[in-house]
Amino acid sequence: QVQLVESGGGLVQAGGSLRLSCAASGRTFNRYAVGWFRQAPGKEREFVAAIRWNGGTTYYANSVKGRFTISRDNAENTVYLQMNSLKPEDTAVYYCAADLSGIGYSAASEYSYWGQGTQVTVSS
Numbered sequence: 547q548v549q550l551v552e553s554g555g556g557l558v559q560a561g562g563s564l565r566l567s568c569a570a571s572g573r574t575f576n577r578y579a580v581g582w583f584r585q586a587p588g589k590e591r592e593f594v595a596a597i598r599w600n601g602g603t604t605y606y607a608n609s610v611k612g613r614f615t616i617s618r619d620n621a622e623n624t625v626y627l628q629m630n631s632l633k634p635e636d637t638a639v640y641y642c643a644a645d646l647s648g649i650g651y652s653a654a655s656e657y658s659y660w661g662q663g664t665q666v667t668v669s670s
Contacts, residue, residue: 547572547573547659548570548571548572548573548578548644548646548658548659549570549571549572549659550568550569550570550642550643550644550659550660550661551568551569551661551662552566552567552568552640552641552642552661552662552663552664553566553567553569553664554566554567554664555640555664555665555666556665556666556667557667557668557669558632558666558667558668558669559668559669560632560633560634560668560669560670561631561632562632562668563628563629563630563631563632564629564632564666565626565627565628565629566582566626566627566629566640566642566664566666567624567625567626568580568582568624568625568626568627568642568661569623569624570623570624570625570644571623573646575620575623576599576600576620577599577646577648578599578644578645578646578647578648579596579597579598579599579644579645579647579648579649579650579651580596580597580616580618580625580642580643580644580645580650581593581594581595581596581597581642581643581645581650581651581652581657582594582595582596582616582625582627582640582641582642582643583640583641583642583643583654584636584638584639584640584641584666585638585639585641585663586637586638586639589638591641591654592607593607593652593653593654594606594607594610594614594627594640595607595610595614595616595627596616596645596650596651596652597616597617597618597625597650598648598649598650599648601617601618601620603650604616604650605650605652607652609635610629610636613629613630613631613632614627614628614629614630615627615628615630616628625642627640627642629666632666632668633668634668634669634670635668636666636668637666637667637668638666639663639664639665639666640663640664640665640666641660641661641662641663642660642661643657643658643659643660643661644657644658644659644660645657645658646658
């Protein structure tokens with residue numbers, strides 16, 4: 547079992563920054579990949595970023611590449627998503643999820659455990 551808890555969401559103006567955290571407990575954290583996904587009202591859940599088990603490889607959706615940075619601290623069992631130059635279209639509920647294969651796929655179906663989500667709202 548893996549438990550994931552997101553934090554750090556909030557309301558920010560366009561061009562601003564937020565850092566999301568995903569705190570994990572349960573199974574050995576440094577053996578699985580973690581992904582961030584988001585879901586806006588009326589839209590499908592979409593992949594944002596992922597990081598492999600050792601932090602050596604990261605993946606980003608084209609829409610956030612160059613603005614968002616994913617990182618992990620295995621000693622603290624935490625994954626971060628630094629979001630800069632935020633746009634109104636980044637508004638969504640952001641979820642972190644655990645991929646027990648350690649790879650960090652972009653498909654939500656590859657993730658076995660999910661957090662409850664944190665709301666990010668970017669005003670124009």
